[in-house]
Amino acid sequence: MFFWIIRRDLLLAMRRQSDVLTTLFFFVIVVSLFPLSVGPEMNMLRIMAPGVVWVAALLASMLSLGRMFSSDYLDGTLEQMLLSPHSLSMLVLGKAFAHWLVTGVPLVLMAPVLGIQYDLPADALYVLTASLLLGTPILSLIGAIGAALTLGLRGGGVLVSLLVLPLYIPVLIFGSGAVEASSAGLGYSAHFSLLGAFLLVSLVFAPWATASSLRISME
Amino acid sequence: MAINWFKYSSPSSFYSLAGKMIPLFTVTAILLAIAGLYIGFFVAPTDFQQGEAYRIIFIHVPAAWMSMFLYLVMACWAAIGLAFNTRLSSMIATAIAPTGAMFTFLALWTGSLWGKPMWGAWWVWDARLTSELILLFLYIGFMSLQAAIDDPRRADKAGAILALVGVVNIPIIYFSVNWWNTLHQGASVSLTQSPKMAATMLTGMLVMALACWMYSIAMTLIRTRVIILERERHTSWVADLHEKEAAR
Numbered sequence: 256m257f258f259w260i261i262r263r264d265l266l267l268a269m270r271r272q273s274d275v276l277t278t279l280f281f282f283v284i285v286v287s288l289f290p291l292s293v294g295p296e297m298n299m300l301r302i303m304a305p306g307v308v309w310v311a312a313l314l315a316s317m318l319s320l321g322r323m324f325s326s327d328y329l330d331g332t333l334e335q336m337l338l339s340p341h342s343l344s345m346l347v348l349g350k351a352f353a354h355w356l357v358t359g360v361p362l363v364l365m366a367p368v369l370g371i372q373y374d375l376p377a378d379a380l381y382v383l384t385a386s387l388l389l390g391t392p393i394l395s396l397i398g399a400i401g402a403a404l405t406l407g408l409r410g411g412g413v414l415v416s417l418l419v420l421p422l423y424i425p426v427l428i429f430g431s432g433a434v435e436a437s438s439a440g441l442g443y444s445a446h447f448s449l450l451g452a453f454l455l456v457s458l459v460f461a462p463w464a465t466a467s468s469l470r471i472s473m474e
Numbered sequence: 475m476a477i478n479w480f481k482y483s484s485p486s487s488f489y490s491l492a493g494k495m496i497p498l499f500t501v502t503a504i505l506l507a508i509a510g511l512y513i514g515f516f517v518a519p520t521d522f523q524q525g526e527a528y529r530i531i532f533i534h535v536p537a538a539w540m541s542m543f544l545y546l547v548m549a550c551w552a553a554i555g556l557a558f559n560t561r562l563s564s565m566i567a568t569a570i571a572p573t574g575a576m577f578t579f580l581a582l583w584t585g586s587l588w589g590k591p592m593w594g595a596w597w598v599w600d601a602r603l604t605s606e607l608i609l610l611f612l613y614i615g616f617m618s619l620q621a622a623i624d625d626p627r628r629a630d631k632a633g634a635i636l637a638l639v640g641v642v643n644i645p646i647i648y649f650s651v652n653w654w655n656t657l658h659q660g661a662s663v664s665l666t667q668s669p670k671m672a673a674t675m676l677t678g679m680l681v682m683a684l685a686c687w688m689y690s691i692a693m694t695l696i697r698t699r700v701i702i703l704e705r706e707r708h709t710s711w712v713a714d715l716h717e718k719e720a721a722r
Contacts (some may be wrong), residue, residue: 400639404632408622417618418636421611422643425650453646464639471631 256341257349264353267326274322279361282315286369297374304373305383305434312362312387313423316394319358320402320419321412323350324469328406337473343466351399351462352392359391375434382437389450390430396454396461397422403468426453483562485702486711492695499692506685513678530588531675536683538581540690541609542644544574548616549641552634562698564630565705567637568620569697573690575613582606605648612640626705 268275289307290300327333336346366387370380401419405411433446482488514532521528548570555564585603586596597603616633623629706712 400635404619404636405622410622414618414622417611418615421608421615421647422639424608425643425646428650449650456642460642464635468632468635471628471635474628 257345257352260346260349261353261356264350265356268353268357274319275357275361278315278319278358279365281318282311282362282365283369285311285314287372290372300373301375301438304370304375305379305386305431305438307373308366308369308383308387309390309427309431312366312391313394313420313427315362316358316391317398317416317419317423319354320398320415323354323399323402324406325402325411328473333469334473337469343469344462347399347403347465347469348458348462351395351465354399355392355395359387359395362391363387376438379434379438382443383434386430386433386443386447386450389447389454390426393426393450393454393457394423396457397426399465400461400468403465403472406469406472426450429453483560485562485565485706486709488562489699489702489715492699496692496695496699499688499695503685503688503692506681506688510678510682510685513674513681518674518678519672524592527588527591530584532678532682534581534584534588535679536686537577537584538606539683540686541574541578541581541606544570544577544690545609545613545637545644546641548574549637552630552637556631556634556638561630561705562702564634565698565701566694567633568630569694569701570690571613571617571620572697573693575610575617577686577690578606578610578613582610601648601653605644608647609644612644616640 286307289303293299293303324333327336337343339346363384366384367380370383375383398415398419401415401422404418405415408414429446429449433443433450436446437443482491510532514529518529518532520526548567551563551570552567554560555562555567582603585606589598590596616636619636620629620633623632703712
């Protein structure tokens, strides 16, 4: 069931590749806006880079949350999924994983290129990519709760950002903090351990909370 | 004697109980606030380090306490409403949110008024300020989610899940920003150590905290009554109530 839903969502995403690319280009554009607005001073950009890339990743992954359930909701698939005898939490976990594969992984792959634009050293690039790899699944998992709560509401897109962004803050702090710590010569293992802990906690709780939100939204 | 604990979980009987309790809590809040402000402004000595500016703590600290405490109470009622499907619990949770948001805003505002003369800045990105700001965002998210949903039952339940997710997150947010950066002075009052301030200062602060507490209860009851009327306007007991009011 878990793999079936991932396969299905990936197939749907592949049929509509423009959606995937829109998120990725949004990420690239937001990151590229910062040097234009604050000036191309390399020393400053190097300091800003982890924060800018992480904020852009947050926004990009949040923008695509609306798609996680809405099309299934509109064509009635979601209702059938709720009726199915399989565990809804497992199903939600599959959908969140597919969302991560479609939006999170491209961001992770793109991040080193953007880091080079900001003149990050090679070590920092590794840490940035690894922190995004560890952090973006958390964004998809927490975001799924927000997407399920705002399902079918008017103004759902703005509302989901209001609900989800405050909950993203710890991920942001430790994700960008890891890169800064490694640039400063301090160890980044503590940051990675905490990100890993967040990932495990959200893996356990988020699918369950999302499943009950979906049930409430579909009543 | 068997006490019927669930009598007041019915909106109609709670409505009349709340009506009787509101004047009590309002009067207590006003009296305590007058006493607290008197102690704060006239009895408590001037601080040798911070001068007169420290007197802001008489409203700042109680507001900050209430902001956090009210979120917990709100999440608790929301959880009860979600688990036992009781209408009144969810209404109370909805009624608490604006008061909590107000106290959060008040704590941030008075904090910045205090920060300007003490730290020389209206705002610093310090752990406590940041987590208080995030708490304000959580309150606003809760209120706007409930406002966006037209069906009150769905609004209650969706809000409850959001409040519970927020409760799980609050310690995480608190510790993440705490390790990230800190400038705010440590807690002035703790249960394990003897207080680090003069007894009159502490008395004034505690009296003000009690006043804020009473005020929150009164406001919550008033707002709950309004929500009850709004949601139960089609029922016969509200119609009877209206007739009684009209006859008076």
